Amino acid sequence: xxxxxxxxxxxxxxxxxxxxxxxxxxxxxxxxxxxxxxxxxxxxxxxxxxxxxxxxxxxxxxxxxxxxxxxxxxxxxxxxxxxxxxxxxxxxxxxxxxxxxxxxxxxxxxxxxxxxxxxxxxxxxxxxxxxxxxxxxxxxxxxxxxxxxxxxxxxxxxxxxxxxxxxxxxxxxxxxxxxxxxxxxxxxxxxxxxxxxxxxxxxxxxxxxxxxxxxxxxxxxxxxxxxxxxxxxxxxxxxxxxxxxxxxxxxxxxxxxxxxxxxxxxxxxxxxxxxxxxxxxxxxxxxxxxxxxxxxxxxxxxxxxxxxxxxxxxxxxxxxxxxxxxxxxxxxxxxxxxxxxxxxxxxxxxxxxxxxxxxxxxxxxxxxxxxxxxxxxxxxxxxxxxxxxxxxxxxxxxxxxxxxxxxxxxxxxxxxxxxxxxxxxxxxxxxxxxxxxxxxxx
Numbered sequence: 268x269x270x271x272x273x274x275x276x277x278x279x280x281x282x283x284x285x286x287x288x289x290x291x292x293x294x295x296x297x298x299x300x301x302x303x304x305x306x307x308x309x310x311x312x313x314x315x316x317x318x319x320x321x322x323x324x325x326x327x328x329x330x331x332x333x334x335x336x337x338x339x340x341x342x343x344x345x346x347x348x349x350x351x352x353x354x355x356x357x358x359x360x361x362x363x364x365x366x367x368x369x370x371x372x373x374x375x376x377x378x379x380x381x382x383x384x385x386x387x388x389x390x391x392x393x394x395x396x397x398x399x400x401x402x403x404x405x406x407x408x409x410x411x412x413x414x415x416x417x418x419x420x421x422x423x424x425x426x427x428x429x430x431x432x433x434x435x436x437x438x439x440x441x442x443x444x445x446x447x448x449x450x451x452x453x454x455x456x457x458x459x460x461x462x463x464x465x466x467x468x469x470x471x472x473x474x475x476x477x478x479x480x481x482x483x484x485x486x487x488x489x490x491x492x493x494x495x496x497x498x499x500x501x502x503x504x505x506x507x508x509x510x511x512x513x514x515x516x517x518x519x520x521x522x523x524x525x526x527x528x529x530x531x532x533x534x535x536x537x538x539x540x541x542x543x544x545x546x547x548x549x550x551x552x553x554x555x556x557x558x559x560x561x562x563x564x565x566x567x568x569x570x571x572x573x574x575x576x577x578x579x580x581x582x583x584x585x586x587x588x589x590x591x592x593x594x595x596x597x598x599x600x601x602x603x604x605x606x607x608x609x610x611x612x613x614x615x616x617x618x619x620x621x622x623x624x625x626x627x628x629x630x631x632x633x634x635x636x637x638x639x640x641x642x643x644x645x646x647x648x649x650x651x652x653x654x655x656x657x658x659x660x661x662x663x664x665x666x667x668x669x670x671x672x673x674x675x676x677x678x679x680x681x682x683x684x685x686x687x688x689x690x691x692x693x694x695x696x697x698x699x700x701x702x703x704x705x706x707x708x709x
Contacts, residue, residue, distance in 0.1 A: 277303030287599025378532035387508035435471030439529035448626035
């Protein structure tokens with residue numbers, strides 16, 4: 268009997284696991300259904316470059332329908348999983364919810380933005396986890412520069428030119444660095460704004476940035492950012508964003524026109540709400556075989572799963588792309604073995620290191636014991652991530668974007684109207700003559 272395999276989530280784990288299944292499964296052996304709210308996988312390490320205009324945003328996403336030919340792709344949300352009954356409640360993008368039956372489930376919903384009860388955060392900050400947020404941030408930064416150049420109010424100008432990024436991990440550091448590069452390029456079109464007028468602040472709650480890299484590389488990065496005029500604040504979590512004023516625990520205040528929240532993520536709450544076994548922070552308790560601990564016919568991997576790190580007994584694998592992709596590939600093989608009644612293989616992968624791009628042809632990289640900074644770190648960052656971009660099609664497009672950027676300046680036009688295209692139409696209708704006026708004119 269053909270098995271029904273349901274994959275919840277189309278991120279790294281969902282895409283690569285389903286892709287592996289498509290190659291390994293025999294005809295008629297299993298049917299794969301993958302559910303995701305957006306219908307595409309986002310290559311997260313390139314979000315900062317997408318926000319800065321170095322890469323076309325469409326080139327950092329992989330449409331599931333295109334990459335996973337042969338699998339059934341449903342676009343919408345899984346709102347609940349009843350594993351006892353082997354059904355998931357699915358809310359499609361349009362229409363009423365319905366149940367999707369399965370024999371085996373793969374929980375790969377990943378993580379969501381980690382929010383904190385900080386006053387003004389929801390009203391005045393923007394996240395940095397999706398391609399939509401990256402595009403919005405690019406438009407917003409360019410709009411702030413245009414606003415500063417167009418006003419005669421010094422307070423409005425100062426606020427528009429003040430940028431605060433909260434979070435000193437990869438997302439926050441790369442977002443700030445690339446945003447600064449974008450702003451520096453855009454200033455050539457605003458000769459009335461001096462580079463020194465721009466205020467950049469990176470706020471980190473702990474004592475260092477880029478914690479997944481060696482401490483010396485985090486220190487080098489902090490110093491490199493300071494040389495570029497960034498105020499790097501350590502041990503200074505955000506305590507308020509009320510009225511758009513970013514207030515840090517050390518007393519620092521910034522009346523900021525731009526506040527970016529990049530303070531990490533938390534496991535998707537779907538697993539805990541559905542009764543799956545989770546740890547204290549909400550990750551699904553998984554085994555080294557990527558099965559859900561204590562549950563038959565259930566697998567989990569990626570950011571939302573606590574997978575034992577066999578290279579570091581007692582620890583769990585870090586929530587990053589490196590582990591997610593490798594776990595997904597093994598997950599596909601283990602699923603096939605499970606369907607065929609064969610022995611599963613344990614996940615064991617020693618962490619190779621990480622890379623980070625800092626814009627301005629600077630970067631940092633750590634591969635085993637090798638540490639690279641500056642231009643060599645930047646090259647390592649690009650080479651590493653280009654190798655991991657899914658599909659040859661996307662690799663070619665990203666490479667083309669980088670090549671064109673060597674000969675042409677990035678576009679500095681903000682297209683904020685794309686986010687609310689209905690505004691102009693609604694304003695036009697609001698000022699249109701009434702039927703009575705039209706009749707009298709006739």
